[in-house]
Amino acid sequence: MVKAELLGLINTTQSEKIYTIDELLKGAGHTVLRLPPYHPDLNPIELVWANIKNCLARDHINATLDEKITILTRLFSEFSAKQWQKCDDHVQKNEQEYWNHDMRYDTVMDEFIINLQDDSDSSSDNSESSDSEDNMSE
Template sequence: MNSALFIRWLTSQLLLALAEPSVLVLDNAPYHTQLTEESRCPTTATSKVEIVKWLECRRIPSPPHSTRPELLLICKENRPEPWYTVDDIIRSWGHEVVRLPPAHPELNAIEQVWGCMKRHVCCSLQWFTRADLQARLQEAKLIATREVWASAVRRSRAIEEEYWSADNIHEGVDPVIIIIDSDDEDDLCVDSAMD
């Protein structure tokens, strides 16, 4: 899979099939994370001329005789927020995008469904022929029932809840503000008058 194929499938198949506004959950596969031109930043493979041009286009000052590594450091310090081509396409069709955190496939229900399908193919493959593989793949598609999907979604949600609980994150916690008294720098005052 690559970005071009994914975008073609997205626009010619998936987005056409969604009748009402939906939320699409994307992981960090390379074909989901192609940056828009505006959010790309020069890399070590970028020529010095292109780096200078990138900085000038964004009106980012740089010393006149900077070396390439110095210019790359300036670019890194001024790196734009990542914005993905796929997200723009999905939003232009009236849908929303939720991106999963990197390295957390357990939060993505489709990974669990793929796992069931892969296990079926591995366990039932009798002959290492293309015909047998295709037959096992067709059977595996039948495994991805509504019930299997619902179970995978429930499991992903339960894991997410476990993470929230383990992080001990609570919504609605009152802020604590620490004010440093300008007269005496040694005294710290906790202002809880914000209640």
């Protein structure tokens, strides 16, 4: 099966989980989009968090735990919309690269699919090759 067929099979056999928080957000007019698990490169918050952790480690290595909590709160509040946009743009670039790679992979894999159905063209081709192979062995 190709990916599209496998995905269709998954979608027909799996029931979607309903989360209370999703229902609350829908009631407030929001749309919930799930991020793929185990793909930090497709999640902008991972880039934000990495940036903030690096800043904390670089500039505040000797701070106490209480000081670090205060510093983290400040760092998150100071993280600008422009910085968030850069992280989001980077994730969108990654998504596009994944999409392009996936499409190339599907195209190549489609070329390797072998049809095992018996049709008259392939059986006549096979019998001809068998005959010529027999003649060659004589």
